[in-house]
Amino acid sequence: MASVCILDEFEVHKNEKFLRIAEELKPELHTADILPERIIKTAENEKSELEVYEEESPDKLKEKHLNAGESVILDFGNHHVGYVTLDLGSFGSHQDAPAYIYLKFAERLDELGAETDSYNGWISKGWIQEEYLHIDVLPTKLKLPRRYAFRYLEIRVLAVSLKFSLVVNEVKAESVSAVSEKEVSMLRTEDELLKKIDAVSIRTLKNCMQLVFEDGPKRDRRMWLGDLRLQARANYKTFHNTDMVKRCLYLFGGLTFNEGKLAACLFLEPEIEPDDTYLFDYALLYGSVVLDYYRATGDKDTLNDLYPIAIRQIEIGLTYLNEEGIVPDHSGEFWCFVDWGEGLNTQAASLAILIYSMRYGIRLAEYMKDEKTIQWLTEKMEVLKQSAVEHFWDEEQKLFVSGAERQVSWATQVWMVLARVFDKEKNRKLILHTIEVNPRIRMVTPYMYHHYIDALIRSDEKERALYEMRRYWGEMIHDGADTFWELYNPYNKYESPYGSVAVNSFCHAWSCTPTYFLRKFYLV
Incomplete structure (x- = not known):
């Protein structure tokens, strides 16, 4: 287990207005x-x-x-x-x-x-x-x-x-x-496996929707920012409970610390408070949750409130760049999650996620008509894309590498595709080449598989994405899943990052997104 990035100085800054808004949106179960x-x-x-x-x-x-x-x-x-x-x-x-x-x-x-x-x-x-x-x-x-x-x-x-x-x-x-499955219309398809994948996704999401979007009702029973992002996307295509997304966004925004950093997760009892753990990627992805919410609702007041917090996460992320314009290698710490894969080096993916978050920041700034931020982020993003290629692209292998040992992993390639470091056609070739090579450092969580499916769809490989959904989530169903699991490695079905599957979560929020993909891109 890597060491946890616990902040040395932990001082919570409460925004009472934001917390009041969140409390007013507390659901009846x-x-x-x-x-x-x-x-x-x-x-x-x-x-x-x-x-x-x-x-x-x-x-x-x-x-x-x-x-x-x-x-x-x-x-x-x-x-x-x-x-x-x-x-x-x-x-x-x-x-x-x-x-x-x-x-x-x-x-x-x-x-x-x-x-x-x-x-x-x-x-x-x-x-x-x-x-x-x-x-x-x-x-x-x-x-x-x-x-x-x-x-x-x-x-x-x-x-x-x-x-x-x-x-x-x-x-x-x-x-x-907080929701009922009766609120969701059935998927319009004759494909029984896709129907089952969709139904299990919905039940997974429903059982994690309590007073907030929990990551898992068995464990950890708290709200993680990375899970929230994926749950919200699935929710927009199923339960349409935008109030819960708004509540969670305001809770995170109302409990910041250390120069405006967002906590990786929030505890719910005895009162809501932030954990003292900072995750580089989770904090950066807050902006994408805000943008998704605004596009789903048109709620300009919420955008006005939360926009500065989202941009602040990017500003903080940029402070971690070294003189070479890349993120130092913190793979020995629980600092940038990316995936649970054993031995995964996260340096290159960290930079890709920073670039990805900047794209969302630009879109937010466009809605806010913030020309100064648009220009600043656009110029900086182009510099970081060049840094990513200069430091991490291996021309001989036609793959991105990461860390001093130049590790090749699935996660690094996927996040570079999502960051759009290359154009769409070169990204398509990269993701197909990754499939062909099948790097030894594989993806092991539905969280990372979500981003893989996203990368395939954004590379115009929709049929391959559907095949991979069937293969991964469908195999979980064949292995008895009533709800989708926190971790599933088809190559090692008893894998656990905790030392035993006894504490693995078998209903986990970040695994619910096949219903989002199916309803958004395939069977709308």
């Missing part, structure tokens, strides 16, 4: 009662993966008398986010000791078989959705205080006395979201 659809039994297959080998009606639940060591697994049929109530009773003699039970919530089936006791990764074990409970008095209705993200629930009896058994009369969940 939709709720729905959800019951399990079946009781299942699982076993490992020849690939050491869990699969269902037997199922029963949930009506059979109250007939089961569970003794120590016995368990029951409930399948709620799809991924849900919400609160769970257990109606518990007993069978036999009067309860003469506490019932000691273990609950394990899982977003996907394989999580039920994951060994969590030995987990010692760098992300806190506290995110693992499991509970150990003592029930002193039965019968009881027990409403669990935590919010869970899950499809499956295992209830295991750790201890009861010899005189009684535990009975689970009913398990009910109350799902919560």
